[in-house]
Amino acid sequence: DIQMTQSPSSVSASVGDRVTITCRASQGISSWLAWYQQKPGKAPKLLIYAASSLQSGVPSRFSGSGSGTDFTLTISSLQPEDFATYYCQQANSFLPLTFGGGTKVEIK
Amino acid sequence: QVQLQESGPGLVKPSQTLSLTCTVSGGSISSGSYYWSWIRQPAGKGLEWIGRIYTSGSTNYNPSLKSRVTISVDTSKNQFSLKLSSVTAADTAVYYCARGTTMVRGFDYWGQGTLVTVSS
Numbered sequence: 637d638i639q640m641t642q643s644p645s646s647v648s649a650s651v652g653d654r655v656t657i658t659c660r661a662s663q664g665i666s667s668w669l670a671w672y673q674q675k676p677g678k679a680p681k682l683l684i685y686a687a688s689s690l691q692s693g694v695p696s697r698f699s700g701s702g703s704g705t706d707f708t709l710t711i712s713s714l715q716p717e718d719f720a721t722y723y724c725q726q727a728n729s730f731l732p733l734t735f736g737g738g739t740k741v742e743i744k
Numbered sequence: 745q746v747q748l749q750e751s752g753p754g755l756v757k758p759s760q761t762l763s764l765t766c767t768v769s770g771g772s773i774s775s776g777s778y779y780w781s782w783i784r785q786p787a788g789k790g791l792e793w794i795g796r797i798y799t800s801g802s803t804n805y806n807p808s809l810k811s812r813v814t815i816s817v818d819t820s821k822n823q824f825s826l827k828l829s830s831v832t833a834a835d836t837a838v839y840y841c842a843r844g845t846t847m848v849r850g851f852d853y854w855g856q857g858t859l860v861t862v863s864s
Contacts, residue, residue: 637807670850679840679854680791686849723791727849732806733781735791 638662638726642736648744655711657739659724664704668728671700671709674738675720684709685727711741719743746770748841748855756835756862762828766841766855773822774799777846782815782826784837785857792837796844797824831862 639662649655659669667687672680682691684700687707697712711718724736752764766780773780782794795805797815805813809828817824828835838859842851 668849670848672851679842679857680851681854682848682850682852685852689848691848691850691852725791725850731804732808733793733796735793737790 637732638665638728638730638734640724640726640734640736642722642724642739644739645737646740646742648742649714650744651714651716653714653744655714655718655741657709657722657724657741659702659707659709659736661705661707661726663730665726665728665730667703668726669700669702669707670725670727671698672723672725673718673720674723680723683722714741746843746853748843748853750839750841750855750858752858752860754859754861756831756860757864758832758862759830762826762831762835762839762860762862764826764839764841764858764860766824766826768822768824768843772819773817773824774819779844779846780815780817780824781842781844781851783840783842783851784835785840786834786837794826794828794839833862836860836862 641660669687671684674680688700721738721740747769749767756762779796781796797803812829814827838857840857841855843853
């Protein structure tokens with residue numbers, strides 16, 4: 637299995653802050669990485685696919701980058717509705733599909 | 745707008761079989777380059793992919809669950825289903841159904857999730 641390691645596991649930030657979350661794959665997955673946002677009691681929501689493509693309807697303050705084994709999700713200016721848990725997922729052809737452990741973005 | 749909705753028992757006894765159905769509305773389950781997955785999340789923990797099915801009937805399962813999992817599709821009802829046998833307390837989780845796309849390679853539509861508790 638491809639292991640996906642996210643860091644940090646939690647981050648405290650204030651509204652307006654720039655927040656960066658990293659995700660590392662245990663082997664190269666090209667650009668086949670997706671990012672999700674999950675709020676308590678809700679299903680995950682797709683934010684970014686193919687490492688850097690913004691899903692339709694997602695605000696432009698969210699951006700993704702990386703390829704191979706190292707990826708980042710950046711929120712350029714944190715908004716109140718962005719406090720949530722974020723997951724990365726390897727979407728290469730390697731099975732099983734796997735997710736990172738999650739990063740909780742909390743209010744500072 | 746595509747919508748997915750899970751249904752099935754919320755309580756299953758140990759050693760029995762967990763059965764869930766996902767009903768897809770707002771579009772045909774057979775159209776487009778999609779696959780249909782089950783994903784679960786134990787309380788307070790991360791996401792685990794269980795498996796997927798294409799409308800051709802082709803399936804892939806997580807090896808950690810493969811011996812106990814069956815995913816099937818009923819295109820006439822626009823539904824796909826999950827069966828997980830010989831359940832234990834470790835299978836207690838919120839179960840989500842989701843649509844994956846071969847173009848985007850992510851899960852772009854999700855059901856709201858259903859909590860399944862394994863307990864006697």
